Amino acid sequence: MGLSPAVEIHDLEKSFRSGWPRRRVQPALRGVTFSVPRGVIFAILGPNGAGKTTLLSILATLLLPDRGSARVLGHDVVREPHRVRERVNMSSGNANFLWSLTPREILDIFARLAGVTGRVRRVRVEALLDLLELRGHAEVPYSELSTGLKQRLALAKALVNEPELLILDEPTVGLDPDVSVRIRAQIAALRRERGTTILLSTHYMREAEELADEIVFLRDGRILARGDADSLKRRIKVGDAVSLVLADPAAWERLRALPGVLACASRDGRVECVVDDARKRLPDLLRHLHEAGVEVHDLRVTEPDLEAVFLELAR
Amino acid sequence: MTGTAAREWTKVSAFIRKNWLMARRNIFTVFEVVFWPTVGVLSVGLLTRFLDLTPETTAFILIGTLALSIIQVCQLDVAYAILFEMWAKGIKHQFLAPIGLWHLALGSWLMGILRGLAVFALLAGLGWWGFGFDFFHPGPAALVAFLLGLFLNAVIIGLGVCTLLLLFGLRAEVSAWSAVSLILLLAGIYYPVSLLPPPVAAVAAAIPLTYFLDAFRAHYGFAPVFEAALLKGFATSLVYLALTYGALGAALTHARRRGTLLRLSE
Numbered sequence: 001m002g003l004s005p006a007v008e009i010h011d012l013e014k015s016f017r018s019g020w021p022r023r024r025v026q027p028a029l030r031g032v033t034f035s036v037p038r039g040v041i042f043a044i045l046g047p048n049g050a051g052k053t054t055l056l057s058i059l060a061t062l063l064l065p066d067r068g069s070a071r072v073l074g075h076d077v078v079r080e081p082h083r084v085r086e087r088v089n090m091s092s093g094n095a096n097f098l099w100s101l102t103p104r105e106i107l108d109i110f111a112r113l114a115g116v117t118g119r120v121r122r123v124r125v126e127a128l129l130d131l132l133e134l135r136g137h138a139e140v141p142y143s144e145l146s147t148g149l150k151q152r153l154a155l156a157k158a159l160v161n162e163p164e165l166l167i168l169d170e171p172t173v174g175l176d177p178d179v180s181v182r183i184r185a186q187i188a189a190l191r192r193e194r195g196t197t198i199l200l201s202t203h204y205m206r207e208a209e210e211l212a213d214e215i216v217f218l219r220d221g222r223i224l225a226r227g228d229a230d231s232l233k234r235r236i237k238v239g240d241a242v243s244l245v246l247a248d249p250a251a252w253e254r255l256r257a258l259p260g261v262l263a264c265a266s267r268d269g270r271v272e273c274v275v276d277d278a279r280k281r282l283p284d285l286l287r288h289l290h291e292a293g294v295e296v297h298d299l300r301v302t303e304p305d306l307e308a309v310f311l312e313l314a315r
Numbered sequence: 316m317t318g319t320a321a322r323e324w325t326k327v328s329a330f331i332r333k334n335w336l337m338a339r340r341n342i343f344t345v346f347e348v349v350f351w352p353t354v355g356v357l358s359v360g361l362l363t364r365f366l367d368l369t370p371e372t373t374a375f376i377l378i379g380t381l382a383l384s385i386i387q388v389c390q391l392d393v394a395y396a397i398l399f400e401m402w403a404k405g406i407k408h409q410f411l412a413p414i415g416l417w418h419l420a421l422g423s424w425l426m427g428i429l430r431g432l433a434v435f436a437l438l439a440g441l442g443w444w445g446f447g448f449d450f451f452h453p454g455p456a457a458l459v460a461f462l463l464g465l466f467l468n469a470v471i472i473g474l475g476v477c478t479l480l481l482l483f484g485l486r487a488e489v490s491a492w493s494a495v496s497l498i499l500l501l502a503g504i505y506y507p508v509s510l511l512p513p514p515v516a517a518v519a520a521a522i523p524l525t526y527f528l529d530a531f532r533a534h535y536g537f538a539p540v541f542e543a544a545l546l547k548g549f550a551t552s553l554v555y556l557a558l559t560y561g562a563l564g565a566a567l568t569h570a571r572r573r574g575t576l577l578r579l580s581e
Contacts, residue, residue: 016573016574017573053577054574057407057574057577060411061411061571062407062410062411062571062576062577063571063572063574063576063577064568064571064572082413082415085411085412085413086413089411090411094581095405095408096403096404096405096580097403097405097408098333098337098399098400098403098405099403100336100337100340100341101333101336101337105332105336108332109329109332109333110329110408110412112325112326112328112329112332113326113329113409113412113413113414113418114326114412114413115322115323115325115326115413116325117318117321117322117325118321118325121325157408161412161413
């Protein structure tokens with residue numbers, strides 16, 4: 001029998017209730033269904049309030065769903081939460097730990113909570129201090145650590161039980177670019193070297209594009225799209241950008257009528273066109289200009305990035 | 316120790332270690348373990364001198380003071396298992412770990428017992444030195460039963476405070492310092508419960524501490540109010556322990572349903 005998927009979610013719903021005596025109900029997830037195979041990095045993208053943290057928190061057993069089912073590594077998150085917690089861990093971008101404890105003490109305590117005993121625990125804590133480059137700060141109280149170090153400590157804490165599924169909620173939020181790059185490298189290494197399945201929520205398109213094998217877009221508690229970065233770009237059809245410098249700047253008006261050209265405008269001496277597929281439309285476009293006797297001085301083609309897909313979906 | 320037993324004990328030890336490290340670096344530890352108990356026993360002891368009370372009545376009141384100080388410091392440790400994490404805004408991490416509530420309760424309670432024993436040693440010394448009062452007079456068995464009763468009351472109150480914290484968040488933190496005061500009023504810390512109006516006396520009879528105080532004071536010449544006080548004390552303690560443990564479990568489920576663990580970690 002094959003291994004179950006790392007995550008199987010079916011028709012998951014969750015609402016938050018607040019206020020008294022008038023109750024306000026705020027839906028956070030509305031019938032989310034997907035599965036995540038083992039050993040992949042799976043990214044969840046979405047604007048604020050999309051339901052990303054709610055979804056991850058249900059999978060980490062911090063929240064109970066209202067309806068639907070969620071299984072993690074074959075275990076139901078509602079009926080077998082203890083089994084899930086033994087094999088899963090979570091790190092979030094805004095993690096906080098006890099202010100006067102040092103990274104070594106914090107890792108030791110969380111390793112104890114995970115049931116890691118004796119010498120194995122001591123060796124693992126020291127290894128994590130090295131892996132996340134925390135050794136030089138191992139004896140500094142948490143309250144005195146920089147944001148980047150706190151983030152790395154949160155990631156180290158999430159590895160104390162050597163989880164098969166690692167849930168990362170905005171792991172690089174608020175970090176300097178160089179620190180973000182290092183954390184991303186460590187995340188990629190975890191999958192590569194340990195085969196850890198990683199479920200990642202992020203605001204950063206580049207992060208998802210760089211790390212994830214698969215991406216879901218979440219908005220208002222619903223999945224809008226799913227796929228790898230390339231297939232999403234193709235499917236959403238936000239178009240490729242073609243930027244030209246023409247000998248006759250007025251010639252751009254003619255390009256608008258060509259098949260596959262979605263938009264065209266002239267800005268600062270450049271003609272900026274959006275075409276549905278640059279590989280397909282560029283030969284026609286150049287032929288048309290050549291036949292009209294318009295010389296092309298410069299040409300640049302830019303594929304849409306995930307940010308454009310995100311903006312299109314979030315619209 | 317077998318592998319499973321070792322793992323379970325390690326989880327319990329996480330709470331002992333956490334509270335120990337926090338206590339070592341927290342100035343409030345000095346106040347909780349030394350300052351307030353000392354002030355309590357000295358002020359009450361001197362008051363008994365001023366009022367020219369008999370040695371028996373002095374014993375009655377000093378036993379109450381000792382009980383109050385020990386319960387307060389021990390129940391705080393149980394409450395700290397949740398309170399520290401709430402203050403740090405990191406409570407969700409604790410409940411992401413594969414632990415049961417019993418690991419939390421037992422670990423923090425054991426640390427509370429350690430601090431409670433330190434308070435007992437201090438107050439026993441002060442009582443002997445300042446007022447010639449001998450806490451060891453009833454003998455080791457009676458003393459151990461009394462202290463165990465106090466520690467059981469402490470864990471019950473501590474778990475009750477933890478329940479309130481999970482239900483109401485930091486709005487309930489005041490209960491960590493005030494819950495004991497209610498017990499003080501009802502369980503006859505400074506007076507016999509027979510003085511209470513009948514309906515209140517009935518409430519006092521439902522509090523385990525009432526029985527443990529009654530049993531211990533009997534060794535100092537006070538006629539016991541209750542028959543088989545120790546037995547009733549332990550029996551009611553076990554009932555309340557089961558009830559508060561169940562309530563804490565229900566409060567945690569409620570917190571997972573309402574998203575309280577996430578809100579308290581932001």
